[in-house]
Amino acid sequence: MKTIKKVLIALLLVANLALLAYYMVGIKDAPQVINAENVTIIEAPDQKESEIHPDFIKEEFVLILPEGENIALGKKIKDNGFTDVYGANRANDGNVDGSSYWEGKDYPNTLTIDLESATKIHAIRVALNPMSIWSKRTQTIAVNISLDGENFTDLVGAKEYTFDPDTGNQVQIPFDEVEARFVQLVVTDNSGAGGGQIAEFEIYSK
Amino acid sequence: MESKKRLFSIVEWFVILLLIVFLFLLAIKTRDKLSAVKDMVSMEESKLVLYQGPKSLRDATKEDLKAAKEKDRDFSLLHCTDTIVKVNGYDSYVYDTNVNHSRTWATDYMPVQSRTPITYFDFQGQANIEVTVEDIELASVKISPQSIELEPLIDRDNNKVSFTITEPGNYTVTFNDSPARALHIFANPLETNVPSPEDEGVVFIGPGEWNIESIMLEDNQTLYISGGAVIHGVVNADHAKNVKVLGRGIIDGSGYKTWGGSSAHIPLKFDNCNNVELRDVIVLNPNAWVLNSLSTKNEIIDGVRIISSRPNGDGITLQSCENVTVENCFVRSWDDSLVVKNYVGDSKNIIFKNNQLWTDFAQSMEIGFETNKGNKKEAIISDITFEDIIVLNNFHKPVISLHNGDDALIKDIVFKNITVENAQMGSGDGDVMPYLIDLYITENPNWSTSKDRGQIRNVLIDGVTVLAGKFAPSRIEGYDEAHTVEDVTIRNVEILGDKIRSFEQGKFQIDTESTKNLVIE
Numbered sequence: 001m002k003t004i005k006k007v008l009i010a011l012l013l014v015a016n017l018a019l020l021a022y023y024m025v026g027i028k029d030a031p032q033v034i035n036a037e038n039v040t041i042i043e044a045p046d047q048k049e050s051e052i053h054p055d056f057i058k059e060e061f062v063l064i065l066p067e068g069e070n071i072a073l074g075k076k077i078k079d080n081g082f083t084d085v086y087g088a089n090r091a092n093d094g095n096v097d098g099s100s101y102w103e104g105k106d107y108p109n110t111l112t113i114d115l116e117s118a119t120k121i122h123a124i125r126v127a128l129n130p131m132s133i134w135s136k137r138t139q140t141i142a143v144n145i146s147l148d149g150e151n152f153t154d155l156v157g158a159k160e161y162t163f164d165p166d167t168g169n170q171v172q173i174p175f176d177e178v179e180a181r182f183v184q185l186v187v188t189d190n191s192g193a194g195g196g197q198i199a200e201f202e203i204y205s206k
Numbered sequence: 207m208e209s210k211k212r213l214f215s216i217v218e219w220f221v222i223l224l225l226i227v228f229l230f231l232l233a234i235k236t237r238d239k240l241s242a243v244k245d246m247v248s249m250e251e252s253k254l255v256l257y258q259g260p261k262s263l264r265d266a267t268k269e270d271l272k273a274a275k276e277k278d279r280d281f282s283l284l285h286c287t288d289t290i291v292k293v294n295g296y297d298s299y300v301y302d303t304n305v306n307h308s309r310t311w312a313t314d315y316m317p318v319q320s321r322t323p324i325t326y327f328d329f330q331g332q333a334n335i336e337v338t339v340e341d342i343e344l345a346s347v348k349i350s351p352q353s354i355e356l357e358p359l360i361d362r363d364n365n366k367v368s369f370t371i372t373e374p375g376n377y378t379v380t381f382n383d384s385p386a387r388a389l390h391i392f393a394n395p396l397e398t399n400v401p402s403p404e405d406e407g408v409v410f411i412g413p414g415e416w417n418i419e420s421i422m423l424e425d426n427q428t429l430y431i432s433g434g435a436v437i438h439g440v441v442n443a444d445h446a447k448n449v450k451v452l453g454r455g456i457i458d459g460s461g462y463k464t465w466g467g468s469s470a471h472i473p474l475k476f477d478n479c480n481n482v483e484l485r486d487v488i489v490l491n492p493n494a495w496v497l498n499s500l501s502t503k504n505e506i507i508d509g510v511r512i513i514s515s516r517p518n519g520d521g522i523t524l525q526s527c528e529n530v531t532v533e534n535c536f537v538r539s540w541d542d543s544l545v546v547k548n549y550v551g552d553s554k555n556i557i558f559k560n561n562q563l564w565t566d567f568a569q570s571m572e573i574g575f576e577t578n579k580g581n582k583k584e585a586i587i588s589d590i591t592f593e594d595i596i597v598l599n600n601f602h603k604p605v606i607s608l609h610n611g612d613d614a615l616i617k618d619i620v621f622k623n624i625t626v627e628n629a630q631m632g633s634g635d636g637d638v639m640p641y642l643i644d645l646y647i648t649e650n651p652n653w654s655t656s657k658d659r660g661q662i663r664n665v666l667i668d669g670v671t672v673l674a675g676k677f678a679p680s681r682i683e684g685y686d687e688a689h690t691v692e693d694v695t696i697r698n699v700e701i702l703g704d705k706i707r708s709f710e711q712g713k714f715q716i717d718t719e720s721t722k723n724l725v726i727e
Contacts, residue, residue: 005218012225019232027239030248034294042434044258045414050438053416135422135444192445
């Protein structure tokens with residue numbers, strides 16, 4: 001019994017000391033300073049002022065108009081319907097800015113200009129606002145002509161044209177010289193809106 | 207001799223007992239210490255990503271911080287100099303952006319504007335944040351959202367506040383109970399799935415200050431604005447599908463003059479799109495409204511941070527949209543913060559979840575007034591939910607509002623778990639609608655289009671807690687007996703510590719002729 005007690009005291013002493021040592025030095029607080037390797041600093045480039053982002057620098061586009069004169073400007077123009085406030089007369093007012101554009105309503109959209117008398121023509125230019133906010137889009141357009149405003153004949157069949165602000169946001173449709181009084185665009189698709197959009201409808205005569 | 211032996215034996219037993227008790231106590235202490243250490247967030251696992259701001263941004267001077275009209279000062283985004291933020295001992299770049307503390311409409315579009323600091327970083331684990339505001343004598347400091355119960359340590363001698371966050375999120379530090387120079391901290395989680403500049407369809411913008419004018423996203427295109435980048439311009443898409451705007455950078459509109467009613471440059475505008483993702487970006491200084499989707503379907507807006515200060519600076523506006531989720535966003539705006547309207551078609555299946563709002567002007571969560579601007583037959587706004595929304599401040603008009611200004615049917619609307627930290631409805635010219643909750647059918651000279659009036663049906667408002675500020679009234683009013691507000695259940699409303707159990711107690715103004723089946727529980 002005597003020995004057991006002594007052994008017990010010895011064991012308890014050892015256990016106490018071991019646990020005390022563990023308590024005092026064995027348990028470490030979680031580190032409270034961040035490891036420098038775990039800090040990433042994303043550096044800014046050397047700039048003295050705001051710059052045009054390299055991906056947004058564009059080659060200058062030089063617009064070459066068709067030969068002759070735009071004879072559609074200010075002439076009588078009508079459509080078969082328009083969206084919101086974007087009526088036909090916005091399409092030949094000589095202005096492509098802001099809200100000065102026509103937008104058709106239900107396909108097929110037609111936009112017809114009366115040149116007032118039979119005139120020889122050889123090209124059409126269809127333009128949108130060239131600002132990049134007018135995103136690149138395609139429109140499917142056909143061109144018809146007429147001498148009486150009632151009987152139209154096909155001049156250029158329906159074709160998909162790309163309008164891209166980087167290239168002036170315009171398309172030019174040249175054709176062999178022809179005599180017409182009424183020139184009609186028929187739009188059947190626009191990838192950038194619900195109806196055909198034309199900021200300026202120009203017809204060229206030499 | 208025997209007695210000596212017995213005494214010795216007793217002493218031995220006493221020593222054994224003592225050692226056992228001591229061991230037991232030591233074991234308890236060890237267990238407690240181990241548990242405490244386990245609970246400590248170890249910085250060993252913590253990570254931090256800091257973004258230098260563009261070197262081209264000018265340091266803000268004291269002159270820049272004076273409240274003034276836009277035309278009378280430099281409106282640029284600046285580098286803040288009076289608020290220093292350190293995260294885990296490292297400097298976090300602080301921007302100085304424009305905010306608006308005026309509460310009255312400016313007919314000349316030139317309200318007096320102020321500035322406030324913002325900073326952002328990414329982290330994992332623990333972020334010890336130390337904020338020094340050299341020009342503010344600290345009487346009190348509030349950290350929002352208050353629900354996280356962060357206790358700041360205030361060192362008044364050195365104008366310094368420190369606190370620790372362990373969860374990514376948007377935090378706002380308010381000094382001396384004033385909105386002036388409140389600091390917005392956007393603490394992001396570490397970034398994953400960063401697109402590569404080489405990926406097809408990716409427009410990648412790295413750190414720095416860049417002019418882009420505008421980018422019109424095309425089908426399957428992603429714009430990535432990295433942390434540390436500031437871009438001046440707008441990001442739009444029209445009739446596009448599968449488009450994304452991602453990244454931690456800033457879209458800044460300070461270079462544009464106020465829209466003045468005619469020339470709005472909308473930083474994030476998505477019309478007629480399908481499958482849109484907008485994540486994380488920060489939008490500052492728009493010249494009008496900020497994030498606008500029109501007739502867009504299947505859209506996720508996640509973690510976008512917005513601060514607007516100029517007239518008509520609505521935060522997130524969804525016009526005739528379907529299947530949209532807006533979550534984890536921060537919107538501080540000088541006009542409605544979250545808005546649903548009908549422009550050309552119906553609006554349905556829209557959820558706003560876990561967003562923080564600070565509404566300097568107009569409403570926090572608004573459906574209306576335009577509910578049928580396109581004069582559509584049988585227009586409907588349905589299945590709209592606002593859930594887990596914290597409104598840090600609401601200074602002007604209602605927090606929760608259905609304003610049916612046209613002939614649409616507004617139905618199946620839920621507001622759930624809405625917390626208002628500071629209710630100041632009715633400030634300035636907001637006194638025309640100083641409500642907490644406003645369910646109202648009306649004809650408005652500015653915003654109504656249709657000749658006939660509409661209906662409001664089946665509204666659940668479950669859980670609205672106002673922590674401080676005013677005990678504002680609420681209103682439920684239809685237009686007439688044929689255009690009514692019906693089937694409204696309101697429950698779990700607590701205002702300034704009082705549980706609201708009756709319409710009278712909640713200061714509800716109810717028009718009995720144009721309302722039916724209203725219940726408060």
